[in-house]
Amino acid sequence: MVKFEYLKIMAKKRIKLNVPRCDQCDNRDGILCSLPMNYKEAISEGKGGNFYRKGQIIFYEDNHVNGLYCIYKGKVKLTKLGENGKEHIVRFAKTGDLLGYRSLLGNEAYKATAVAVEDSYVCLMDKNKFRDVIIENPKLSFNLMELLSEDLKHAEQKLINISEKTVLERMAEAILLLDDCFGVDDDGNIDVNLTRSEYADIVGTTIETAIRSLSSLKEDGCIEMEGKKIMVKDKKRLIQIASTLGG
Amino acid sequence: MEETNHIYSELIDKYKLEPKSLKRSKTLFEEGNAVDSIYYIEKGEVFILSDKLILWSARSHEFVGVSSFLSSESAYRFTAKVCSDSVVYKIPISIFKEELITNETFSKLVIQDFCKRIDAVTVRVKNRANKSSRNRLISLLVESSKLTKSNQVTYRLSEISSIIGVSSRRTKLILKELEEKKLIRYFNGGVEILDRRGLEIVGVNKF
Numbered sequence: 001m002v003k004f005e006y007l008k009i010m011a012k013k014r015i016k017l018n019v020p021r022c023d024q025c026d027n028r029d030g031i032l033c034s035l036p037m038n039y040k041e042a043i044s045e046g047k048g049g050n051f052y053r054k055g056q057i058i059f060y061e062d063n064h065v066n067g068l069y070c071i072y073k074g075k076v077k078l079t080k081l082g083e084n085g086k087e088h089i090v091r092f093a094k095t096g097d098l099l100g101y102r103s104l105l106g107n108e109a110y111k112a113t114a115v116a117v118e119d120s121y122v123c124l125m126d127k128n129k130f131r132d133v134i135i136e137n138p139k140l141s142f143n144l145m146e147l148l149s150e151d152l153k154h155a156e157q158k159l160i161n162i163s164e165k166t167v168l169e170r171m172a173e174a175i176l177l178l179d180d181c182f183g184v185d186d187d188g189n190i191d192v193n194l195t196r197s198e199y200a201d202i203v204g205t206t207i208e209t210a211i212r213s214l215s216s217l218k219e220d221g222c223i224e225m226e227g228k229k230i231m232v233k234d235k236k237r238l239i240q241i242a243s244t245l246g247g
Numbered sequence: 248m249e250e251t252n253h254i255y256s257e258l259i260d261k262y263k264l265e266p267k268s269l270k271r272s273k274t275l276f277e278e279g280n281a282v283d284s285i286y287y288i289e290k291g292e293v294f295i296l297s298d299k300l301i302l303w304s305a306r307s308h309e310f311v312g313v314s315s316f317l318s319s320e321s322a323y324r325f326t327a328k329v330c331s332d333s334v335v336y337k338i339p340i341s342i343f344k345e346e347l348i349t350n351e352t353f354s355k356l357v358i359q360d361f362c363k364r365i366d367a368v369t370v371r372v373k374n375r376a377n378k379s380s381r382n383r384l385i386s387l388l389v390e391s392s393k394l395t396k397s398n399q400v401t402y403r404l405s406e407i408s409s410i411i412g413v414s415s416r417r418t419k420l421i422l423k424e425l426e427e428k429k430l431i432r433y434f435n436g437g438v439e440i441l442d443r444r445g446l447e448i449v450g451v452n453k454f
Binding site: 080082086088090102103105106107108111135138141142144145146148149150151152153155156158159160162163164201204205 | 302313317318324347354358362364365368369370371376377378412
């Protein structure tokens with residue numbers, strides 16, 4: 001098993017890394033993890049990978065698709081550029097998640113820019129090998145459609161939220177989603193460090209309003225904040241605020 | 248496009264599916280109903296609504312109901328309502344599933360349709376956060392006109408308001424401003440674009 005810290009050290013020394021093969025990968029929850037061994041071996045052929053520091057770009061919006069990315073370890077945000085040059089966060093991805101699959105399946109350029117939110121190791125699979133595996137594996141094709149369906153569901157829910165919920169409700173929902181997506185670290189904080197600007201992007205508001213709503217949730221006793229770290233103190237109350245039917 | 252039409256025609260012929268002509272405002276399915284069919288739109292436009300909010304519209308050669316079928320729930324997640332007179336084919340779930348699993352070209356088309364849809368909704372969310380209501384309305388008019396290759400956009404005032412996410416009153420004010428600049432003509436039941444290039448320029452610059 002390849003340890004993540006070892007990968008970081010090797011990357012710093014610019015030593016060629018032994019990319020973990022899919023059949024040797026620690027992760028078990030990804031959509032490719034349930035593939036039969038021979039398909040995992042096929043995908044692993046010619047697979048590459050890179051270590052990305054926090055803030056480094058993995059791929060750019062509108063760039064030609066060069067492969068399918070899988071996050072071996074780390075956290076990534078996908079962003080789209082607005083007309084005024086402002087970044088809009090589309091979604092987050094964590095260990096085991098795939099990146100770029102929509103563009104690959106839709107036969108189009110990358111629809112968003114992928115940025116490492118923390119030091120991450122991301123594998124890159126050959127797009128033609130991946131397409132061959134899909135053709136031979138109808139179940140994988142179906143699973144990918146279910147994944148796309150979930151993506152559509154999240155995008156639609158976001159649209160509903162932005163239309164019907166107040167900023168405070170959206171902020172509460174965003175914190176719950178981040179908590180659900182990334183879990184908590186050893187100190188009980190949500191295991192991702194985002195700037196206030198990023199919270200504003202997720203919720204679709206200005207930085208000032210985002211700061212005010214976070215302060216409001218803190219005063220309400222729902223969350224604790226220390227710098228970029230946020231801890232959920234009262235999940236029930238947060239759910240109540242996030243729901244338009246609740247208090 | 249020709250390949251796409253050919254695949255859908257093959258599917259229709261293979262299962263002897265009958266077309267249904269539906270008038271504006273007719274409901275294809277309601278939120279909460281059991282998922283029993285997927286609808287293929289041969290001609291026209293269908294709105295997908297959550298409560299009264301228009302989430303997106305499906306146009307010619309697109310499917311409606313697929314995400315409800317693929318999600319773990321057994322009921323339609325949204326309501327589908329005909330926006331303009333349409334011709335649709337009702338595909339039973341069993342047939343759709345069979346084709347998805349056995350017909351590689353068909354599943355590829357469905358996947359591409361999905362990807363387009365996700366992008367469209369994501370862009371709408373992005374625009375809601377970043378664009379003014381005026382620019383969202385202008386974008387809606389310009390894009391609809393380009394897609395239908397017509398200068399007439401046959402959305403009602405309430406539908407335009409729902410899509411851009413502002414009140415009908417605000418929408419009417421913006422339409423009036425654009426009409427005064429002789430860029431559009433607003434009538435009951437739609438908008439006629441008089442100067443599309445002018446609209447695009449106004450959408451980029453503030454006025």
